[in-house]
Amino acid sequence: MSGIIFLTGASRGIGLAIAIELLKSGQRVATFARTTSPELAALQSQYPDTLFTVNGDIADPASSTSALKKSLEHFKTTSIAALVLNAGVQAISVVARASLDDWKRAFDVNFFSALPIVQAALPGLKEGGGRIVLVSASAAVMPIQGMAGYSASKAALNAFAATLAVEEPSIPVVAVDPGLVATSMAMEAGIKGKDHFAPDMLAFAAKASESGLVLKPDAPGRVISWFALNASKEVSGKYLSWADAAKIAGV
Ligand SMILES: NC(=O)c1ccc[n+]([C@@H]2O[C@H](COP(=O)([O-])OP(=O)(O)OC[C@H]3O[C@@H](n4cnc5c(N)ncnc54)[C@H](OP(=O)(O)O)[C@@H]3O)[C@@H](O)[C@H]2O)c1
DSSP states (O other): OOOEEEEESOSSHHHHHHHHHHHHTTOOEEEEESOOOHHHHHHHHHOTTTEEEEEOOTTOHHHHHHHHHHHHHHTTOOOEEEEEEOOOOOOOOOGGGOOHHHHHHHHIIIIITHHHHHHHHHHHHHHHTOEEEEEOOGGGTSOOTTOHHHHHHHHHHHHHHHHHHHHOTTSOEEEEOOOSBOSHHHHHHHHHGGGTSOHHHHHHHHHHHHTTOSBOTHHHHHHHHHHHHHOOGGGTTOEEOHHHHHHHHTO
16 A cells, blocks of 8 residues: 655645545545635545544644654554645735734745654655655745745745755655635735735736636646656756646646
């Protein structure tokens, strides 16, 4: 029996879509988020043998590493097929009005959380021939007014992927932009962004949503699941834009 997949931020949005995709393909999945949404609870009833959910805050290393340990014990294995770090939060504000606490929280959740869970997962990933997928964002590689704190946290994640790939060549690690996706995060950006985003960005967002440029979560769900199961050493260490990731995954 192959190893398990440990997936963060699966209570809704892109993470929930990744969980659905992985479960449909027969994987054993452990999910980690602060809450169990009704959708995740329904999934648990649908897949009682292959889905295990643990609640906790990814910014708390004791909570995340104990969740990984519990998940391995639950599935009676020490092997990890993939670690998918998808949980994330925004910090929306122009620099002039930004809150240091919001920036620190974004870095704690989006970036610093990766270190303890990756460290804890390395032995299982090596044993299981596993992969790491870090959910990044296009904001990491292009300036978006009002998103500096969030962008910097995702850029740090990209740099982490690049170095980890060098240090751990046996474990493919890739940072993937999931595209512009209709989730509660995108809705929050639409509301909070009104006071911070540039007018052309607000116009683009309105147009994108009207013209169908905004993806449904199942599209990145399929692409990120594909990388969790198939990322090769050729892409290891790379940040992949949504367009490149979708092309490589071919799904
Ligand atoms: N939506 C987009 O257009 C877009 C674009 C680029 C990148 N992304 C990235 O894609 C990922 C998923 O975003 P999404 O749009 O699906 O967002 P979302 O709908 O807000 O979902 C975020 C998920 O992360 C979990 N989470 C948040 N803080 C957490 C914490 N401290 N500990 C554990 N889990 C936590 C949430 O669960 P709980 O609240 O239950 O903890 C939820 O399951 C994020 O990394 C985001 O930055 C999204």
